[in-house]
Amino acid sequence: MRNKTQLDIFDRWITEFKPLLFKVVRAYASTYEDQNDLFQEVSIQIWRSIPNFKERSKVSTWLYRIALNVALNWTRNNRKHTDGKQNIETVKHILEQVNEPVDERLDWLYKEIEKLDKVDRSITLLMLDGFSYKEMAEILGISESNIGVKIHRIKKHLTKQSEIEEHHAI
Structure with missing residues (x-):
């Protein structure tokens, strides 16, 4: 080329x-x-x-x-x-850069995403960016069914954590 x-x-x-x-x-x-x-x-x-x-x-x-x-x-x-781990202050800084008020639930969600292992964090970010299971599987080099299982577990984990902390229901 x-x-x-x-x-x-x-x-x-x-x-x-x-x-x-x-x-x-x-x-x-x-x-x-x-x-x-x-x-x-x-x-x-x-x-x-x-x-x-x-x-x-x-x-x-x-x-x-x-x-x-x-x-x-x-x-x-x-x-x-x-x-x-990503510092949550950085997330707040990013949100403030676009002149949006920091939503307490969004703040909480980013804190929880930080706690995920690198593969689950990657899947979560891809999901939030609107990638299909097929695209996620291709990007990460794992099967679509594995993506589905991991997403189910991530959602279950986040739901459980939000219930534990009550006021952050997602």
Whole structure:
């Protein structure tokens, strides 16, 4: 692939899919600086991977998978420096950036999502982003039925936690 063609594709994809990529970045990086670092890592991996895109899936699905894999590796590599959990203050900061009042239930939900293991957290984020079971399975490399089972367990867990804390009923 010619560098000019690759650069055109890269620019178009980064521009078009930046909001999607930043959803992944924000879910795995707590601070503004970490988010920028992780976004740069994701961008580098997208650049390197463009020649390998075979159009077997939608561009958005393929890019999401790249971003998710980079984020998971980044989290694993940075875990020795942090406890690996996203700081809820960062979530509040993100919400405040879009000038929306912080909803107590949303605040609680993000705290609960932080507590999930990395696969369940990824599934939850994909589900919240509206991906189908098939797309989630493709992105995460697990079966659709496994996705269904995990979503059922996640919903059951979140429902139970909301009942325990009563005022956060979801």
